[in-house]
Amino acid sequence: MNTAIVLSGGIGSRMGADQPKQYIMVRERPIISYCLEIFEKHEEIDHIVIVADEAWQAFIEEWLKKENITKFFGFASAGRTRQHSIYNGLKVSKGCTPDEGVVIIHDAARPLVSDQIISDCLHGAAEDGGAMPVITVKDTVYFSKDGASIDQLLDRSCLYAGQAPEAFRLGEYLAIHDAVSDEEIAATVGTSQIAYKHGMKVRLVKGSERNIKITTPEDLSTFETILSE
Amino acid sequence: MNTAIVLSGGIGSRMGADQPKQYIMVRERPIISYCLEIFEKHEEIDHIVIVADEAWQAFIEEWLKKENITKFFGFASAGRTRQHSIYNGLKVSKGCTPDEGVVIIHDAARPLVSDQIISDCLHGAAEDGGAMPVITVKDTVYFSKDGASIDQLLDRSCLYAGQAPEAFRLGEYLAIHDAVSDEEIAATVGTSQIAYKHGMKVRLVKGSERNIKITTPEDLSTFETILSE
Numbered sequence: 118m119n120t121a122i123v124l125s126g127g128i129g130s131r132m133g134a135d136q137p138k139q140y141i142m143v144r145e146r147p148i149i150s151y152c153l154e155i156f157e158k159h160e161e162i163d164h165i166v167i168v169a170d171e172a173w174q175a176f177i178e179e180w181l182k183k184e185n186i187t188k189f190f191g192f193a194s195a196g197r198t199r200q201h202s203i204y205n206g207l208k209v210s211k212g213c214t215p216d217e218g219v220v221i222i223h224d225a226a227r228p229l230v231s232d233q234i235i236s237d238c239l240h241g242a243a244e245d246g247g248a249m250p251v252i253t254v255k256d257t258v259y260f261s262k263d264g265a266s267i268d269q270l271l272d273r274s275c276l277y278a279g280q281a282p283e284a285f286r287l288g289e290y291l292a293i294h295d296a297v298s299d300e301e302i303a304a305t306v307g308t309s310q311i312a313y314k315h316g317m318k319v320r321l322v323k324g325s326e327r328n329i330k331i332t333t334p335e336d337l338s339t340f341e342t343i344l345s346e
Numbered sequence: 347m348n349t350a351i352v353l354s355g356g357i358g359s360r361m362g363a364d365q366p367k368q369y370i371m372v373r374e375r376p377i378i379s380y381c382l383e384i385f386e387k388h389e390e391i392d393h394i395v396i397v398a399d400e401a402w403q404a405f406i407e408e409w410l411k412k413e414n415i416t417k418f419f420g421f422a423s424a425g426r427t428r429q430h431s432i433y434n435g436l437k438v439s440k441g442c443t444p445d446e447g448v449v450i451i452h453d454a455a456r457p458l459v460s461d462q463i464i465s466d467c468l469h470g471a472a473e474d475g476g477a478m479p480v481i482t483v484k485d486t487v488y489f490s491k492d493g494a495s496i497d498q499l500l501d502r503s504c505l506y507a508g509q510a511p512e513a514f515r516l517g518e519y520l521a522i523h524d525a526v527s528d529e530e531i532a533a534t535v536g537t538s539q540i541a542y543k544h545g546m547k548v549r550l551v552k553g554s555e556r557n558i559k560i561t562t563p564e565d566l567s568t569f570e571t572i573l574s575e
Contacts, residue, residue, distance in 0.1 A: 245495070254487060256507035257536045259480065259550075264506075266474070267548045270539045271505075277493075278485035307486045310499045313416045321488075 118163050118218040119239055121156040121188075121282070122206035125149055125169040125177070125225035126195030138331050139225035140173065143341060148331060150180050151228030157186050159232055161239050162221070164190040164213040168206045169225075200305040207291045216288025219243055222308055223282035226331045230282060230341060234324060241320035245311045249284070250324030251277035278339035280324040283308040289317055347392050347447040348468055350385040350417075350511070351435035354378055354398040354406070354454035355424030367560050368454035369402065372570060377560060379409050380457030382397060386415050388461055390468050391450070393419040393442040398454075399434045434514040436520045446516025448472055451537055452511035455560045459511060463553060470549035471513035476541045478513070479505035509553040512537040518546055539552030 125139050139149040150157055156162045165188045174192050181189050190213045193205040203222055210220050219242045223230060234250050241248025254276040260269040293315045294302060305311045309319045331337055354368050366371050385391045394417045398406055398536055410418050419442045422434040423542040439449050449473045450464060463479045470477025477512060483505040489498040522544045534540045538548045560566055 178407065249496075250489065254483075254485065256483065258483060258487065259506045259508055259536070259538070260504050261506055261550060262504055264504075265550060267506075267538060267542050268476075270536045273499075273535070275489050275493075276500075277488045278492055279488055306502070307488070307499045309488070309496060313496045321490060321494060321496065330537055 118214050118276060119161055120166055120190070120210045120214040120218065120220050120287070121162050122193075122203065122210060122220050122222045123149070123152060123156070123165060123167045123225050124199065124202055124222065125167055126199070126202045130265040131230075137173070140176065143337070144344060147180060148228050149177065149225040150184050152223055152225060152230060153181070153186050154184055155230060155232070155235070156223075157184070157188055159175075159235050162188060163238060164188050164210070166182050166190050166193055166206050166209050166213075168193045168195055168202045170195045175277070182237045196306070200302045200308070200311065203308060204294045204302060207287065209292060210287060211291065214287050216286070218287050219284050220287045220290065221284040224330055227281050227328060228331070229327050229329060229343065231325060231328065234322065235282065238282055238284035241322050242286055245320040246289055246317040247283070247285045247309060247319035248322050249309050249319055250282070250320045250328065252280065252324045252326060254278050266295070276307035277321060278307065279307055280328050281308070281330070285312055285317070290343045293317070309346065347443050348390055349393040349395055349419070349443040349447065349449050350391050351422075351432065351439060351449050351451045351514075352378065352381060352385070352394060352396045352454050353428065353431055353435070353515065353532070354396055354402070355428070355431045366402070369405065370566065372566070373573060375413075376409060377457050377569075378406065378454040379413050381452055381454060381459060382410070382415050383413055384459060384461070384464070385452075386413070386417055386432045388464050390465060391417060393417050393439070394447040395419050395422055395435050395438050395442075397424055397431045398423040399424045427532050429531045429533070429537070429540065432537060433523045433531060436516065438533055439516060440520065443516050445515070447516050448513050449516045449519065450511045450513040453559055456510055456557060457560070458556050458558060458572060460554060460557065463509065463551065463557060466551035467511055467513035470551050471515055475518055475546040476512070476514045476538060476548035477551050478538050479509045479557065480550045481509065481553045481555060483507050489492060506550060508536055508538065509557050510537070512561070514541060514546070522546070
């Protein structure tokens with residue numbers, strides 16, 4: 118039993134639009150509906166939990182009907198940080214997912230995730246406890262403490278750029294959130310960070326350059342270009 | 347007295363084309379000609395040295411004439427690694443640049459460098475010894491020694507993606523190359539790496555998302571899109 122948790126709590130301030138980016142219409146569908154369709158069709162996903170601000174839940178429900186999303190289990194409230202939203206999503210997922218089941222946590226604004234990435238994450242988490250898709254870092258990355266001059270060139274062969282979705286065995290991952298302080302949840306930057314910090318193994322699986330997160334107008338036009346291919 | 351060293355020794359194997367990427371024609375001009383024009387027009391640049399394989403030097407000379415590049419000083423031979431090519435370019439630059447002058451080392455395949463970046467690098471190197479443009483890293487970057495599971499999430503606020511051009515006071519930068527072993531030159535990954543490793547300060551200046559390096563067909567179409575804006 119695997120559950121997709123779709124994070125849709127963002128407010129989209131970087132897009133310069135009024136509405137959160139995941140609700141922008143592309144080809145007459147909100148961006149969030151693209152990943153919902155992918156999870157609906159993926160045969161290893163049993164349920165979908167959506168973390169969203171209450172103000173948007175009626176809008177989402179309308180689209181769940183239009184798109185015939187039958188796996189929807191329920192909403193979780195948006196939290197004050199991304200990791201708080203995840204925690205809320207985990208608690209709701211407990212209602213439909215056993216401890217040994219896997220939750221796969223995705224961004225509503227990543228409409229191009231592939232079935233392969235989802236499967237690899239689910240299998241990786243089932244076997245190792247956690248899994249996340251990564252791509253290689255193309256940049257030459259320097260470390261600078263003060264932002265004024267270089268301290269160190271990092272070894273690119275050890276660097277990986279994290280993507281979503283990230284997958285974890287629900288029982289272990291939720292137990293960490295129950296155990297740590299609210300401040301630690303607030304300070305969590307990467308979804309996997311809190312997992313490996315508390316002893317879970319997080320397997321790296323192959324991500325994709327196409328699996329973009331839409332945060333800027335440029336990303337939006339890239340998405341439209343890829344759709345028209 | 348400042349000299350631009352344009353690195354054009356690459357063979358372009360990643361493009362899937364027969365010719366090196368910097369010689370691909372875009373709007374009836376080879377990509378290398380775009381940065382040559384920028385250096386020609388930049389009032390703080392006095393000379394241009396081009397590092398290129400001998401087989402391509404006649405082609406480049408033809409374009410130097412067509413584009414009216416009057417600052418061209420001479421060719422340097424392509425080396426067996428990028429840093430060897432730079433070393434060759436430094437030695438040729440010595441013929442037109444005093445020790446306290448600045449060499450600014452650019453990739454022929456970065457046609458969109460701005461006047462501002464060039465000026466900032468020149469001033470930074472004149473004052474601090476070295477300077478390079480950087481942009482912030484947007485990815486969540488994880489460190490993994492074995493490429494199989496995560497060891498550490500890196501603090502994004504200390505990470506910078508290096509771009510070209512990089513600028514150095516010629517005398518100090520060349521002296522390092524004269525002093526170190528051939529193996530150390532071969533093992534150098536970033537142009538600035540050999541500088542700060544041997545005690546030179548390298549100032550970070552503001553790069554630009556537009557200052558792309560053309561290495562893939564996607565980069566080429568991004569360049570064409572930007573040109574048509």
